[in-house]
Amino acid sequence: MDPLIYLLFILALSIFLGFALITKVPPLLHTPLMSEANAISGITLIGAVVAAGAHLQSGVTIFLGTAAVALATFNVVGGYLVTERMLKMFKKKITK
């Protein structure tokens, strides 16, 4: 099979998965939802790691790779930590 078809196949199913999962999230949690989605979009970090560790032929790629790792790590760490901070605050009523 053409690898492209395989990637498009994954794309199509993932879009459906995304819609199915996210429509279930109540508006109560939309802010943490966005910050968590934001954190996982930092998955580009796995591409950045390869760029910073493998493409060492020139200063340009070293700079791009290292900057990409720093920016993506910022995105991931910042995103998960603020989500955790927010979710920690949501408490159910203590019935007297």
Add this chain to the structure above:
Amino acid sequence: MNVDFIINFTYIISAILFAFGLKFLGSPVSARKGNILSATGMLVAVLATLLSQEIISFQWIVLGFAVGAGAGAFVAFRAAMTQMPEMVALLHGCGGLASVFVDWAEYHVNPPIGDFVTTLALYLSIVIGGVTFTGSLVAWGKLSEKLPGKPILFTAQRWINMLIVLGIIVGGILFFPDPTNYPAFLAIFGLSLILGILLVIPIGGADMPVVISVLNSYSGLVACTTGFVIHNTLLIVVGSLVGANGIILSIIMCKAMNRSLTNVLFGGFGAVVKRSADTTKKEAKPISVADAHLILESAKSVVIVPGYGLAVAQAQHAVNELSKVLEDNGCDVKFAIHPVAGRMPGHMNVLLAEASIPYDQLMEMDAINPLMENVDVAIVIGANDVVNPAARHDKSSPIYGMPIINVDKAKTVFVIKRSMRSGFAGIENDLFYYDNTRMLFGDAKEIVQSLAAEFKSA
């Protein structure tokens, strides 16, 4: 077993963990577990990638990790809950730029000669990534009030935007037949950066929830196209999840404002709304805190409608105090949250949760409206347009058709407000002149505190 197999297998596990992370966000009970699962998915994906035999040196990776993690933790712990929108905007921008840099590094060593699909993915990546980066920075600037929140408009803005779009298309025409054309690559990226600024500066502060949602979607799309550039399945899966998330939230926000996405992004710019001159002199009825207390004391059910003004006045904790004394008095207290209350989707819920208000007291607009007729007192704090009955009946009103919280149907309405000035959109609010409405003029925090104090001294 070879290393590539292990890496790709781990990616499948990560994708599953990310999916469960989002699924568990379906309820506040499981949400924290979801976030931890999702973070675990990220950690294993990164660790597995480090096994890759392509990687020959770790020094730059470690440097990047240290800088990014340090800065990320620093801002994450320092940001106040009112600052969440700008924090998220900043994170979107960084994620977008990181993806562009990954594409660029790949392009630098391995331009996609003769590979149309990868060239297309690369082109889309740098365009969307560029727009996401500068657009998010402008959104961040506007939300943190480093830039003026008002729409910035200048002459021939549309023409300049069109010229830039045209430039990006021409760049593409030069780039596609010959992907080694480095100047074209740089020009496309440069123009996209400018486009990002120009697209967001004309959008007003009140429309920022939509802008953030759209940028969220873009940051997902860039991750997705980057997946096609470096042929990475996990990036495609995650990019689609995030893209879908941004699209859904944008649609929800637009529906809550009764506007189309095009209208928010390119249309009226939420700039100047012309108000029809009202000739009839109407009289609003003020009430003192002591009298308001007497009414509240006999109330069996109270609904509090918070707007962003509540957060500006830092009145969340005072409101929680009032809610507690009311409950001790045998009254049922609920909070009615409009979808656009706050500066990003769901923002008001976070602000109230921070003030230790239990989430089962927070009600969505559609859940509270049918119950409104049985409510004794509705207290509007720092909200305006979202409770304006003109949205239901006045066809000439700019907000006509927007779903609102029907506080006017409650037996009595208290509106806490500094003065009679109109709201964010500059629209007159008929609610203030209704027979069942009483105005409590003053600072939201002080009034709520003195109401609570009345209960304690009584």
